[in-house]
Amino acid sequence: MSDILQLAACLVRGVYSLEHDRDRDRDRDRDRDRERISNEQEHDARATSQWCEPFGFKLKEKLIDDTDSSYFGAIYELKYPPYFAPRYVIAFRGTIISPQTGYKDMKANLKYLMSNPEKDSRFDSAFKVVRNMV
Numbered sequence: 001m002s003d004i005l006q007l008a009a010c011l012v013r014g015v016y017s018l019e020h021d022r023d024r025d026r027d028r029d030r031d032r033d034r035e036r037i038s039n040e041q042e043h044d045a046r047a048t049s050q051w052c053e054p055f056g057f058k059l060k061e062k063l064i065d066d067t068d069s070s071y072f073g074a075i076y077e078l079k080y081p082p083y084f085a086p087r088y089v090i091a092f093r094g095t096i097i098s099p100q101t102g103y104k105d106m107k108a109n110l111k112y113l114m115s116n117p118e119k120d121s122r123f124d125s126a127f128k129v130v131r132n133m134v
Contacts, residue, residue: 007055011076011091014051018062018071019093023100052076057089063129065122070101072122075129088133092126 052058056079063073073092081087095105108120117123 008091010051010055011057011074011089012093014059014076015071015074015091015093016096017051018074019096019101022069022071023098056080060088061129063090063092063122063125065104066125067121068101068104070104073126073129075133090126090130090133 057076058079059074060077061075062071063075064070065072071093073090076089076091078085078087078089095109096102097105108117108122111117111120111123118127
């Protein structure tokens with residue numbers, strides 16, 4: 001059971017890494033006027049590789065919020081799945097208190113607390129992704 005918890009924690013941490021790196025790159029571009037990383041897929045693979053590769057997963061797709069362009073989740077693919085294991089895992093990050101995503105994250109939290117998650121754009125996107133994957 002602890003291996004499953006460790007796997008889940010690492011995949012979620014990979015989503016946090018994607019979002020933190022996106023924030024850092026945006027700030028660097030704005031503040032220092034540097035070029036953005038030319039190969040986004042290579043950059044995303046580096047950001048998540050330490051969290052998913054030890055378990056045999058690779059980043060398949062990022063879940064991006066339409067309103068603030070933040071990464072709120074990711075789909076990971078198991079490279080060599082045994083017949084009894086799921087091929088894909090969907091991980092969602094929690095709240096990040098930052099100037100870029102904090103307001104949207106807290107607003108989503110309130111919608112969930114008020115039992116209205118379907119009114120959140122992230123919920124709608126996540127629901128569609130899960131439905132399509134199943």
